[in-house]
Amino acid sequence: MNHQLIASPYPHGHIVVSPGRNGGIRIGADRYTELQDADPNDPVPSWLADAARNGWRVDVAVLSIGDTVRVRPESEYGYARASYELNLGCNYDCEHCYLAEKTFAGMEWEGRERLLTIMAQAGVLWLQLTGGEPLIDPLFAQTHAFAYDLGMMIQISSNGSRLSRTKTLELLTERRPYRLTLSMYGATEESYDGLTRRKGSFKRFTRGVAAAHEAGLPMRLNLVITKRNEHEIPQMNAFADRYGIERFEYTNITPTIYGGGEVLPSQATEVLRTRAPYTGCNAGVTHFHCDPHGRASICKIGRESQVDLMAEGARGLKRLAEIGDRLTARHGGCAGCGLSKTCGTCPPMAELYRKAQAPLAQYCQHTER
Numbered sequence: 001m002n003h004q005l006i007a008s009p010y011p012h013g014h015i016v017v018s019p020g021r022n023g024g025i026r027i028g029a030d031r032y033t034e035l036q037d038a039d040p041n042d043p044v045p046s047w048l049a050d051a052a053r054n055g056w057r058v059d060v061a062v063l064s065i066g067d068t069v070r071v072r073p074e075s076e077y078g079y080a081r082a083s084y085e086l087n088l089g090c091n092y093d094c095e096h097c098y099l100a101e102k103t104f105a106g107m108e109w110e111g112r113e114r115l116l117t118i119m120a121q122a123g124v125l126w127l128q129l130t131g132g133e134p135l136i137d138p139l140f141a142q143t144h145a146f147a148y149d150l151g152m153m154i155q156i157s158s159n160g161s162r163l164s165r166t167k168t169l170e171l172l173t174e175r176r177p178y179r180l181t182l183s184m185y186g187a188t189e190e191s192y193d194g195l196t197r198r199k200g201s202f203k204r205f206t207r208g209v210a211a212a213h214e215a216g217l218p219m220r221l222n223l224v225i226t227k228r229n230e231h232e233i234p235q236m237n238a239f240a241d242r243y244g245i246e247r248f249e250y251t252n253i254t255p256t257i258y259g260g261g262e263v264l265p266s267q268a269t270e271v272l273r274t275r276a277p278y279t280g281c282n283a284g285v286t287h288f289h290c291d292p293h294g295r296a297s298i299c300k301i302g303r304e305s306q307v308d309l310m311a312e313g314a315r316g317l318k319r320l321a322e323i324g325d326r327l328t329a330r331h332g333g334c335a336g337c338g339l340s341k342t343c344g345t346c347p348p349m350a351e352l353y354r355k356a357q358a359p360l361a362q363y364c365q366h367t368e369r
């Protein structure tokens with residue numbers, strides 16, 4: 001069903017969203033129940049038609065509920081968001097990459113179908129498909145389509161190298177993600193191809209952005225700043241302006257997910273950003289991360305303890321809150337620090353920096369730089 005609206009439970013209430021579009025409409029339990037109990041042939045209620053027109057300029061007034069609205073069932077778990085690494089393989093070999101060795105290993109279709117169903121049962125509405133590079137995964141199209149048809153709002157994190165391909169554009173225009181988050185590694189072939197260590201990657205990226213823009217797909221750029229390209233920050237921002245794309249400057253290079261420090265020399269120290277004070281998060285409570293093998297963790301960083309969703313199903317997620325409490329407590333070299341309440345590095349990230357034997361200046365804002 002190629003729905004135009006999704007009505008879903010959401011933490012502390014219910015929400016209506018529209019695939020491929022930003023924003024949401026909070027609704028009360030009575031209106032959610034009205035949509036849930038409606039006959040598929042009933043017309044879309046006037047209150048919903050008006051809200052869709054005003055919020056997204058979507059006209060559903062003359063359509064039936066069954067043709068228009070995907071009503072997600074209630075969930076006992078309360079998760080709103082998740083990220084899913086389809087496969088850690090990548091067609092680039094970026095010198096800053098936090099994945100370290102990028103192994104091509106992921107589940108076959110039967111496992112993925114079950115995993116996405118478990119995520120839907122857990123209440124996941126916003127799903128990030130990531131990798132490695134998700135668009136090179138052999139089952140990307142099926143995974144994206146199935147998650148979309150379950151009533152999930154899809155974000156795709158990609159290097160953009162495959163976006164100009166006709167089949168990719170057809171898939172993403174038929175089942176629109178709410179955002180394509182594309183990493184940009186420089187403003188010239190020299191810096192871009194040098195960072196990815198793949199000749200032609202800059203040309204593939206620029207072709208992909210142009211094609212996605214022409215197709216009207218929503219994009220955001222993550223400008224990855226390293227020693228190799230820091231002199232090109234103005235040009236990278238100008239590129240985003242040319243297409244009217246929102247951007248974020250990603251300046252802090254992190255260790256690998258295994259605590260390896262081999263990527264840290266790519267850090268451009270002049271742009272190292274002081275993070276906002278860490279005051280806790282809902283990792284493992286309202287959102288979680290899943291690796292290519294169906295193992296859930298509180299987030300992409302805190303992978304120390306995982307839940308095997310393929311063995312335990314959605315009920316296994318109930319252990320994540322306790323795991324999160326343990327992993328997000330200050331420990332190791334940070335335990336007892338009197339300045340911890342103003343520290344901007346979360347405990348799982350600080351632990352990776354310690355494993356990597358990183359300079360304190362890269363993750364502790366209370367040292368002299």
